[in-house]
Amino acid sequence: MKGLHKHSVSAKPGSMAWMKEDAMDLERQEEIRAESIIILHLVDYMEQHQMSQTDLARRLNVTPQYIHKLLHGQDTSFRIETAMEYGRKLGISLIEIPPVAPVYTEFHFSANGFLPWVAPTAGNSSAISVEINDVKSKNSQSWKLDKQLAIA
Amino acid sequence: MEFEPVYIYPPDAEPNASDEIVLAAVFEEEDWEELSLQRDALEFDSLYLGHNEFSNLRAKWRDPLYLRTFYDENIIYFQTPFWQGISRERFVADVAASRPVIFEDFTKSCVGHNVYNHFEPLTGFDAEVRSRNEREGKVHQLVRLKSKYGFIINKITFRIYAIEVDVGCFIITGGAIKIVKEMGQAPNTHLELRKINYLFDLLSAEGINTKEDLFNLLS
Numbered sequence: 001m002k003g004l005h006k007h008s009v010s011a012k013p014g015s016m017a018w019m020k021e022d023a024m025d026l027e028r029q030e031e032i033r034a035e036s037i038i039i040l041h042l043v044d045y046m047e048q049h050q051m052s053q054t055d056l057a058r059r060l061n062v063t064p065q066y067i068h069k070l071l072h073g074q075d076t077s078f079r080i081e082t083a084m085e086y087g088r089k090l091g092i093s094l095i096e097i098p099p100v101a102p103v104y105t106e107f108h109f110s111a112n113g114f115l116p117w118v119a120p121t122a123g124n125s126s127a128i129s130v131e132i133n134d135v136k137s138k139n140s141q142s143w144k145l146d147k148q149l150a151i152a
Numbered sequence: 153m154e155f156e157p158v159y160i161y162p163p164d165a166e167p168n169a170s171d172e173i174v175l176a177a178v179f180e181e182e183d184w185e186e187l188s189l190q191r192d193a194l195e196f197d198s199l200y201l202g203h204n205e206f207s208n209l210r211a212k213w214r215d216p217l218y219l220r221t222f223y224d225e226n227i228i229y230f231q232t233p234f235w236q237g238i239s240r241e242r243f244v245a246d247v248a249a250s251r252p253v254i255f256e257d258f259t260k261s262c263v264g265h266n267v268y269n270h271f272e273p274l275t276g277f278d279a280e281v282r283s284r285n286e287r288e289g290k291v292h293q294l295v296r297l298k299s300k301y302g303f304i305i306n307k308i309t310f311r312i313y314a315i316e317v318d319v320g321c322f323i324i325t326g327g328a329i330k331i332v333k334e335m336g337q338a339p340n341t342h343l344e345l346r347k348i349n350y351l352f353d354l355l356s357a358e359g360i361n362t363k364e365d366l367f368n369l370l371s
Contacts, residue, residue: 003153003354004153004354004355004358004369004370015156015157015158015160016157016158016159016160016163018158018206018207018210018255019259019262019263022210022251022252022255022256022259023252023256023259025251025252026252026253026256029249029252029253030249032214032248032249032251032252033245033246033248033249035216035248036214036216036219036244036245036248036249037241037244037245039216039217040216040220040240040241040244040245043216043217043220068198068199069199071216071217072197072199072211072215072216072217072218073211073214073215073216073217073248074199074211074215
């Protein structure tokens with residue numbers, strides 16, 4: 001029925017939750033920017049390969065409903081691990097990891113926080129690799145390279 | 153058409169007993185049909201249909217698929233010197249990243265009880281009506297409003313549209329990324345103009361000019 005409905009003002013619980021959500025998003029503007037670009041790459045991939053959202057869901061072994069939400073930016077828990085997994089399954093690079101020894105910083109990031117950077121040499125490069133693998137195996141969920149990651 | 157509150161003061165007040173209230177319109181299928189929207193429009197998508205316009209606005213401005221399509225559909229404008237040939241990727245990422253900043257401004261206006269000044273009249277006609285409303289002893293008349301937010305390459309790009317039903321009572325009807333000067337020129341702002349006029353006409357037809365009128369009709 002066209003028009004204004006009777007009883008048509010409802011105070012839904014949490015109707016002002018948007019204030020809190022936006023305050024949290026203010027802290028993660030760079031992450032939101034990165035997520036958007038990753039999703040654009042997925043959409044570009046679909047277009048290049050003439051894939052529907054259902055085709056993509058099948059390739060990534062997820063539901064079409066999830067893909068629909070993801071592409072519309074409504075999966076707010078999209079993680080770096082997920083982006084890397086999807087890239088692997090599609091055979092494309094959604095995230096580009098910078099060189100292991102960046103020249104612009106003296107620190108590298110691990111699950112345990114910033115660790116002093118040790119310049120790799122022939123003698124210690126394997127030690128660094130072991131350290132990162134250890135971190136991954138101990139706490140793979142929180143392992144994030146965060147701002148050292150550049151988006152493809 | 154329904155309405156949902158997005159801001160009420162005091163927070164625990166009933167909508168009709170609040171000192172200040174910002175509602176958002178919920179356009180339903182029949183409203184979209186009345187506005188002649190195609191069935192494949194985003195507004196009919198399950199992620200958007202049945203949600204209020206404020207919520208949809210927040211969702212749209214971080215929706216990469218929508219923003220990508222929006223860019224492609226309006227590429228003739230983005231390739232002009234005014235937009236400095238902004239790339240699709242940059243446009244989508246900048247809009248999504250700007251969104252929380254844009255709504256932070258609105259939050260500040262709400263909690264600072266300054267919603268009235270947050271919005272400005274949509275047209276010269278609305279400015280005259282608002283000016284008349286401000287004079288003592290006049291019966292309040294509906295005013296169409298807009299607010300301007302955010303920047304993309306130095307352009308104040310984002311708009312939120314609302315109707316001032318009364319002092320301290322507003323209904324948000326939608327919002328847009330403004331890409332050309334006149335609202336009627338681009339499809340997205342043209343739709344927003346039709347939406348605000350659609351609700352304006354519905355309210356006018358019911359003789360609603362004040363908050364009391366509104367809640368008398370709705371309750």
